[in-house]
Amino acid sequence: MNLLETIRKISFFNSLDEEEIGLISSISTVSKYESNSILFYESDTKNHLLFLVEGLIKIYKYDKFGNEIFLYHIYKNSMISELSSLKSTEIYCFSNAEFIEDSVILSVNFEKLHEHFLSKNILLTELMEVLLDKTHQLQCIVNRELVFDATAKVAFMLKNDLEMFNKLKRQEVSFMLHIQPETLSRVLKRLSRDNIISIENGDVLINDEESLISIFKGVGV
Structure with missing residues (x-):
């Protein structure tokens, strides 16, 4: 599966035409990870928007006693990154991410994505929908843990x-x-x-x- 085919597997990019898909491919890379490996740790910073193409990821944190607190799973065809600002090119990691299965990750340069797409209102609606879904997911976590x-x-x-x-x-x-x-x-x-x-x-x-x-x-x- 080449880079263009990988991008087409992510529904986030479904609205793009062939030329735009080609532009996405020029600012993207694909990586494979083995089960039980770590994608990132809490407090890491990234400059790429990450998507899970294939596989399964566990998102978790540690409490003050060092106990693992499970938050949620991320499934294929999903955006992994959690954005706190569209103005900064750095993406802050709020938790730890571990692969539960052998997985494939698509990494898109966030600064270039903003320059060529988001600043022109392309993919902006898709990004807002993903972020709203993540907000709802956070509400579900609060309910599960506290209510x-x-x-x-x-x-x-x-x-x-x-x-x-x-x-x-x-x-x-x-x-x-x-x-x-x-x-x-x-x-x-x-x-x-x-x-x-x-x-x-x-x-x-x-x-x-x-x-x-x-x-x-x-x-x-």
Whole structure:
């Protein structure tokens, strides 16, 4: 897969014509990373806008005791970078990013992107949409950590990230949601008993999506 094909796999650039795609390719590079490698650490600064073309990334921070605090996953065809300003060419990293799978990253020179596109109102709407999505994601993290009880945390993840829930081991899910494995087990049994979910061969299936949503709906969302 060449650079032009890689850029076309990112929906952020879908509105561009062939000439504009070519210009993006002239200010971009593609890199491959192995699973468990680090993309960046908290407080790093970058001058490129980063996109995940293929793979999976875990975003996390550490608390004052050195405990890892999971924040969220980034999936393919997504922008990784978090912008705090369109005026600065430096992009500040607010957290740590680790690859969970072998991955492909597209790096776009942010200064050149601003010069040739954003300053001309090209890709500006797409960038605002991505940043608004990230703001909503932050709101979800606040709810998960400060508002939701254990049942709401589990219900929210089942509704919004069922594939990842079933992909991970139960202990890993407990770690992500910051609840005890025994608590997760009790919640799943309760939801199953109420016929909101069913569990087949270890995978969770949603039987009653409306009831699942009602568990966390209105609780900080």
